[in-house]
Amino acid sequence: MSGSVDPEAGMRRSVGMTREEILARVLEALRNDFELAAEAVVPTARLVEDLDLDSIDAVALVTRLEQEMGLVLKEERLLGLRTPQDVADAVFELQGQQRA
C-alpha cells in the first residue's frame, strides 16, 4: 500500500500540490463525474447527506483521485471522510508521507 508505480499516473502525481490545489481537484471531480450542481459542491458539503453519494460513488471518486494523483488511499482512512475538505486533507497528508 504505497504510492502508485503506474508511470502515467506518476506524470501527474500530486507531490508538491498545495492543500488548496488538491481541494480544487476533488471539487472538480465531484462536479464532473457525478453531474452535481456546481453551487452544491462546496468544501464543507456532506458527501452522503448533501451530495447524495453512495458507497459505489465513493469508490469511483477515490479510484479517480488515486489515478490522477498517483496515490493509494488506505481503506481505513476512507471511513472517516465526510466532506470534500476531509478527502483533500487525506490526500494532502498522504502526499506528505510519501514524499518524506
Next chain:
Amino acid sequence: MGIIVERSRDGTRPGAPGHRLAALPERAFRLWRVLGTGVSFAVFGGGALVLALVAFPLCHLGPGDARAREARVQRVIHYAYRFFITFMETLGLIRTEWIGVERLTVPGPHLVVANHPTLIDVVHVISKLPQADCVIGEEYAHHPFLRLAASWAGYIKNAQGAEVVDACVDRLRAARTVVLFPEGTRSPRNGMHPFRRGAAHVALRAGVPLEPVAISCAPRMLGKSQPWWDVPERPGCFTLGVLDPIEPRARGASDLPDVLAARRLTVTLRERIREGLGRVGLR
C-alpha cells in the same frame, strides 16, 4: 394497463374472496379485520417457524448443489406466500389485483424492482415468482425466524453496497430472478423515499432491463410506523402493475461512466414507478 375492473361501492369486486364478509355492518367488519390481521400475523410467524425448522432443512437434504437446494426453498416460500395472500383475501383483509404479471412469468433473468408501501409487498411479489432471490433489508435483520428462513433460501444479505451488487449480478447471470426494493425501507405516508442506486448498478453491470412494479394500497394499511391493528375503514385494495421494462443503457449513452448512468437510470426508474402509481392508484 387501462384495464377497468368493476368494483362495488366498498371497493370489493363481486365474487371476490371476502366479498360476503364486506356485507357485515361496518364496525363488525372492522373488528373482524383487526382480529383477522392478528391471526394472519400469528399464521405468518408460526408458518415461518415451521418452514425454517422443518421444511427448509428437508429441501436441503435432496440432490443438487447449494443453488438447486436454495431454489427448492424459494419455491416453498412462493407457495407459502401464495397461500398467505389467499388467506388474507379470504378473511376479507385485502383485495389484490395484478396487471401485466405475465411479463414476469417468462423464463428469466428478471430484475424486478418495486416501490414499498406496505409490510406485505414482498409477499405479494413472491406469490407470483416460483424462484426469486431477495435482498434482506434492515426490517428482517432482527426477526430470528425470518433471518433463518432467508439464510436457507440463499437470500442476499444487505451488507456493503458493492458486495450486494456483485451478488445480484451473479444471480442474474445464472438466469435467476432478483427482487429489489430501491427505497430500502417502507415508503413514507405519501409518495416514496429517494431510491438507492444499487438496482441501477445491478442492471448496468448485468446488462438486463429493470422491470418495475408499481404497488399501490388504498386505503393505506400495514404502512411504515402504522401498527398492524390500525385497519383502514375498508379492506386495503392492492394493485400491482408490472410496467414497461427499462433498458439500462439508453440509446447513445453507452459511453457514459457507470456512476452517471446509474444516477440517470435511477431517476428514470423512480419516475416510471411514480407515473405507474398515478395510473393504478386513480382507479
